[in-house]
Amino acid sequence: MTKKDVKNALNEFGLDLVNQLKKKKNPSFNVPTRTLSNVFFDEKSKTLKLGKKESARTFFNIGQAKKFLQTVEVAAVTKNLIDIDKNSSLRDVYYQVKRTIPGTKIELVEEQTETDKAIEDLEVITGFSREQLHVSANKNGSVAGNVVIEDKGDVIDWGKLGSGGWSIPSIVEAIQFKKVKADYVLYMEKAAVWERLHEDRFWAKNNCIIMSSQGQTTRGIRRLLQRLADEHKLPIYVLTDYDPWGFYIYSVVKYGSIALAHASERLTIPSVRFLGITAEDIEKYDLKKHFIKLKDTDIARIKQVSQYDWFKDNQAWQNQFKKMKQFGAKAEIQALSSRGISFISEKYLPEKIKKKDFLD
Amino acid sequence: MTKKDVKNALNEFGLDLVNQLKKKKNPSFNVPTRTLSNVFFDEKSKTLKLGKKESARTFFNIGQAKKFLQTVEVAAVTKNLIDIDKNSSLRDVYYQVKRTIPGTKIELVEEQTETDKAIEDLEVITGFSREQLHVSANKNGSVAGNVVIEDKGDVIDWGKLGSGGWSIPSIVEAIQFKKVKADYVLYMEKAAVWERLHEDRFWAKNNCIIMSSQGQTTRGIRRLLQRLADEHKLPIYVLTDYDPWGFYIYSVVKYGSIALAHASERLTIPSVRFLGITAEDIEKYDLKKHFIKLKDTDIARIKQVSQYDWFKDNQAWQNQFKKMKQFGAKAEIQALSSRGISFISEKYLPEKIKKKDFLD
Numbered sequence: 001m002t003k004k005d006v007k008n009a010l011n012e013f014g015l016d017l018v019n020q021l022k023k024k025k026n027p028s029f030n031v032p033t034r035t036l037s038n039v040f041f042d043e044k045s046k047t048l049k050l051g052k053k054e055s056a057r058t059f060f061n062i063g064q065a066k067k068f069l070q071t072v073e074v075a076a077v078t079k080n081l082i083d084i085d086k087n088s089s090l091r092d093v094y095y096q097v098k099r100t101i102p103g104t105k106i107e108l109v110e111e112q113t114e115t116d117k118a119i120e121d122l123e124v125i126t127g128f129s130r131e132q133l134h135v136s137a138n139k140n141g142s143v144a145g146n147v148v149i150e151d152k153g154d155v156i157d158w159g160k161l162g163s164g165g166w167s168i169p170s171i172v173e174a175i176q177f178k179k180v181k182a183d184y185v186l187y188m189e190k191a192a193v194w195e196r197l198h199e200d201r202f203w204a205k206n207n208c209i210i211m212s213s214q215g216q217t218t219r220g221i222r223r224l225l226q227r228l229a230d231e232h233k234l235p236i237y238v239l240t241d242y243d244p245w246g247f248y249i250y251s252v253v254k255y256g257s258i259a260l261a262h263a264s265e266r267l268t269i270p271s272v273r274f275l276g277i278t279a280e281d282i283e284k285y286d287l288k289k290h291f292i293k294l295k296d297t298d299i300a301r302i303k304q305v306s307q308y309d310w311f312k313d314n315q316a317w318q319n320q321f322k323k324m325k326q327f328g329a330k331a332e333i334q335a336l337s338s339r340g341i342s343f344i345s346e347k348y349l350p351e352k353i354k355k356k357d358f359l360d
Numbered sequence: 361m362t363k364k365d366v367k368n369a370l371n372e373f374g375l376d377l378v379n380q381l382k383k384k385k386n387p388s389f390n391v392p393t394r395t396l397s398n399v400f401f402d403e404k405s406k407t408l409k410l411g412k413k414e415s416a417r418t419f420f421n422i423g424q425a426k427k428f429l430q431t432v433e434v435a436a437v438t439k440n441l442i443d444i445d446k447n448s449s450l451r452d453v454y455y456q457v458k459r460t461i462p463g464t465k466i467e468l469v470e471e472q473t474e475t476d477k478a479i480e481d482l483e484v485i486t487g488f489s490r491e492q493l494h495v496s497a498n499k500n501g502s503v504a505g506n507v508v509i510e511d512k513g514d515v516i517d518w519g520k521l522g523s524g525g526w527s528i529p530s531i532v533e534a535i536q537f538k539k540v541k542a543d544y545v546l547y548m549e550k551a552a553v554w555e556r557l558h559e560d561r562f563w564a565k566n567n568c569i570i571m572s573s574q575g576q577t578t579r580g581i582r583r584l585l586q587r588l589a590d591e592h593k594l595p596i597y598v599l600t601d602y603d604p605w606g607f608y609i610y611s612v613v614k615y616g617s618i619a620l621a622h623a624s625e626r627l628t629i630p631s632v633r634f635l636g637i638t639a640e641d642i643e644k645y646d647l648k649k650h651f652i653k654l655k656d657t658d659i660a661r662i663k664q665v666s667q668y669d670w671f672k673d674n675q676a677w678q679n680q681f682k683k684m685k686q687f688g689a690k691a692e693i694q695a696l697s698s699r700g701i702s703f704i705s706e707k708y709l710p711e712k713i714k715k716k717d718f719l720d
Contacts (some may be wrong), residue, residue, distance in 0.1 A: 081701070087559055089552035092697040095650065099698075138574060139551045142499065142527035151522025162511025162535070167502035167527035170555060175522070191499050192449035195530060199447055214498060290455065337452040338459075341441070 003082060006133065009126035010079045017072065027068075028058040031121045032262065039261040041309035047264040048256040050124070067118075070109055071125075073097050074118040081134035087171055089136050090116055120262065129173075129266045131223065136170035140218045142191065143168055144198050145209030148179040158209070165198060168211070170220045172227065180232045185209040186275070186349070187225055188239040189217075189249050193333055193344070200345040206353070209234070217253055222267045225253065229269045236269055237358065239349075242277035243330035244301040247320070250274045255310050273358035276348075277333055279323035280357075285348065290338060291329035298330060316359050363442060366493065369486035370439045377432065387428075388418040391481045392622065399621040401669035407624040408616040410484070427478075430469055431485075433457050434478040441494035447531055449496050450476055480622065489533075489626045491583065496530035500578045502551065503528055504558050505569030508539040518569070525558060528571070530580045532587065540592045545569040546635070546709070547585060548599040549577075549609050553693055553704070560705040566713070569594070577613055582627045585613065589629045596629055597718065599709075602637035602647075603690035604661040607680070610634045615670050633718035636708075637693055639683035640717075645708065650698060651689035658690060676719050 013029070020027040032038065033053040042049045057068045077096050081088050088096070094112040101108055109115055119130055126133070142165035147158040151174065158166050186208055188194055194212030197203070203210045209228065213221050228234045238253060240246025254272040256264040282288060294302075305311065306321035324330065336344045352358075373389070380387040392398065393413040402409040417428045437456050441448050448456070454472040461468055469475055479490055486493070502525035507518040511534065518526050546568055548554055554572030557563070563570045569588065573581050588594045598613060600606025614632040616624040642648060654662075665671065666681035684690065696704045712718075 084701070086701055087555070088697070088701055089555065089694070091552060091692070091694045092556070092701065095692075095694050095697040096701065098650065100649070136552070136555060139502070139524070139555060140574065149522070151524070154520040154522045156520070156522050156524075160514040160516070161521075161526065162509070162514045162516050163529040163531070164499070164511070164516075164527040165529075166521065167524040169523040169525075170552075171523070192451060192496070192530075195447070195449065195496060195499060196452070214500065289460070290458065332451070332455075334449070334451045334455050337448070337455040341444070341446055341448055341452065341456065 006126065006128045007079065007082050009128060010075055010082070010122075010133075013075055013122075013125055014072075014079075026058055026060045028056050029068075029071075029125065030054045030056055031071075032124050034120065034124075034262060036258060039258050041255070045264075046255065046270045046310065047268040048258060048261040049264055050262045066106075066108075069101075070097065070114055070118045071121050073108060074115055075122055078119070078122065078133040078135060087134045087136050089138070089170075090119070093119065093135055120260075124262045129263060131171045131173050131219065134171075137219055139168060139170040139220060141168040141211065141213040141221050142166065142194060143209065143211045143224070145185075145203045146179075146181040146207065147177065147209060150176040150178055159204065163195075163198065165194075168218070168220050168224060170218065172220050172224045175224075175227075177227075177231065180228070180234070181207065182209045182232075182234060183207050184235040184237055184353070185211060185225060185228050186237050186239060187211045187217075187221070187253070188333075189213060189215065189241070189246060190333065193239065196342070197345050197349075200342050202345045202349070206350065217249060219267065222253060222269075225272075226267065226269050229271055236272045237275040237353070238272060239275050239333065240277070241330065241332045242279070242282060242324070243332075244298060244305050244321075244324070246277070247274075247317075248301075248305055251305065251308065251310070255308075273360055275352055275358055277331060277335075278359060279320055279327070281348075281352075282327070282331055285336065285339065287331050287335045287338075288327075288329075290335035291327065291331055294324070294328050294330060299325070320359070366486065366488045367439065367442050369488060370435055370442070370482075370493075373435055373482075373485055374432075374439075386418055386420045388416050389428075389431075389485065390414045390416055391431075392484050394480065394484070394622060396618060399618050401615070405624075406615065406630045406670065407628040408618060408621040409624055410622045426466075426468075429461075430457065430474055430478045431481050433468060434475055435482055438479070438482065438493040438495060447494045447496050449498070449530075450479070453479065453495055480620075484622045489623060491531045491533050491579065494531075497579060499528060499530040499580060501528040501571065501573040501581050502526065502554060503569065503571045503584070505545075505563045506539075506541040506567065507537065507569060510536040510538055519564065523555075523558065525554075528578070528580050528584060530578065532580050532584045535584075535587075537587075537591065540588070540594070541567065542569045542592075542594060543567050544595040544597055544713070545571060545585060545588050546597050546599060547571045547577075547581070547613070548693075549573060549575065549601070549606060550693065553599065556702070557705050557709075560702050562705045562709070566710065577609060579627065582613060582629075585632075586627065586629050589631055596632045597635040597713070598632060599635050599693065600637070601690065601692045602639070602642060602684070603692075604658060604665050604681075604684070606637070607634075607677075608661075608665055611665065611668065611670070615668075633720055635712055635718055637691060637695075638719060639680055639687070641708075641712075642687070642691055645696065645699065647691050647695045647698075648687075648689075650695035651687065651691055654684070654688050654690055659685070674720075680719070
């Protein structure tokens, strides 16, 4: 799967339209429907996937002409990006496409969501990821561990980057792993927890990789985790707050999301395991005194997440949701600090990992 | 200014209270008032500063006892952090302090804002920064450039870190600069712009350092910028959107903020200059077609920011605010991408920097 393949796919898309024009046809292409009705949970691969529903996008059609043009225009922008070997952010793609259609007062795009959707369509049409189309979202997150990579000609040792660590780029496709000496990857939602573990040199003492975003998991992080899982067979453990939002972070990394169901293969990691915080941790480590009362939005979210296909028949997870409702409370991972500043790195994590106390 | 000095300051604070107790006095200490009424813009240093108003915090006083205890408790936590040579996040400090006062049903702290304020008080009482007291906030941001540092025993070349760059830690006090070969630092609010410049190797071609957060400027970034300005006499140029929020990002880096007026000396950089986007850029580079209409909140914010002491008599800045109101619109830095993906790194930035086209 090379850059040439991606370019070929884009060329093919363009040539097909040219051929239709030459035959005096009304140019048209098909795009799989990406609404909820066409997203299903595939029991076999254990990921969210797109169904077979497709809709045509036709040029001479009042309702489709603009979307047709947007997709073609975005295809041209991405082809140019590949030609000049540069990457562009989603926002930059929007500005590169944005213009008034000559001779009219019509804007080709009004909002970034339109070019974003066109890029997602192109992912499905070409079979290549947004990153392979040279389009990035925001970068976020840090990583440290016994790993040496090569990226853009630089050799980078993730274990020798001081207190900061390596800043994870938005696109990690071109990274080459030179040395990976780790038993597992610990991925956490909070940068402050990462700094705690890094200062305690948790990754060196426990021979692992620590990775963090701040809040949502970027696609760059998901791909980096996936590559470590696929190419180096590393187990991935997820560490979040004890709340439905934390559970959902795990859910997205493992099963994918509805919005990105078309990209599941390139982003989901079915082998991912949830490390904590669990209801049992709350009881075992006496964290109830640091409970935070559930708000209405939390309760609604618990109901929603617990009914997802991949959770609804999972007894272990249903038990988590049930207990959270019984407690009427959530808790933060930092509540562990009440047991001592390094309780998390010296006791909580080593104990749980040794006992293989995970949720799947 | 060593770790010992910080510890001595905390010891002194504690010993003074012990001495008062020994003399059977009602223990008490003074804290400068940190409300708006005691914050002023110091024309000489060109930074926001605290005035001389102080208030006593006394143990046997119903209204002050809890705050007294919180401050003493947080002092104990920070002293312990220095003793064990570890850093703690603000959230972790909260959990380390949080407990029910024995024999009562009273919680020592209810919300993190209480321990946050106690730490700010300790900054003023001891004269040392939160970072020197070993307390961190969230890390964020990346940096690249012709710089070699030493941190935690690792030698890190900011110019050899692939597409990611160095992830800036929350505390940068201990970093040692080994080699700084750069003419200036370019600090931008957007990670996507940083990735654009980094991919174009802007820092290598223009011999500078590029640094980015995502949104607000963390204290780690502000201190890192300040250290480069103070210790290496590097000019700092700020690059933001053309909107009141971007202008305020510049304002905080240069003059400080009301909430952190007590820490101005350790955070503000009076030499900082604003590079863009300016009203003149909008006209010169034909960006009006990418205007975004001002919302009511934008208009209110323009009014507020334009009336700050350090802006209100500054004709160049008043002109910016006036034009923005006349335009009735703001614009994003990424609007430059409509001129070409690398227009920013090949034309806009080199041209402006060469002409010294800055706002002060």
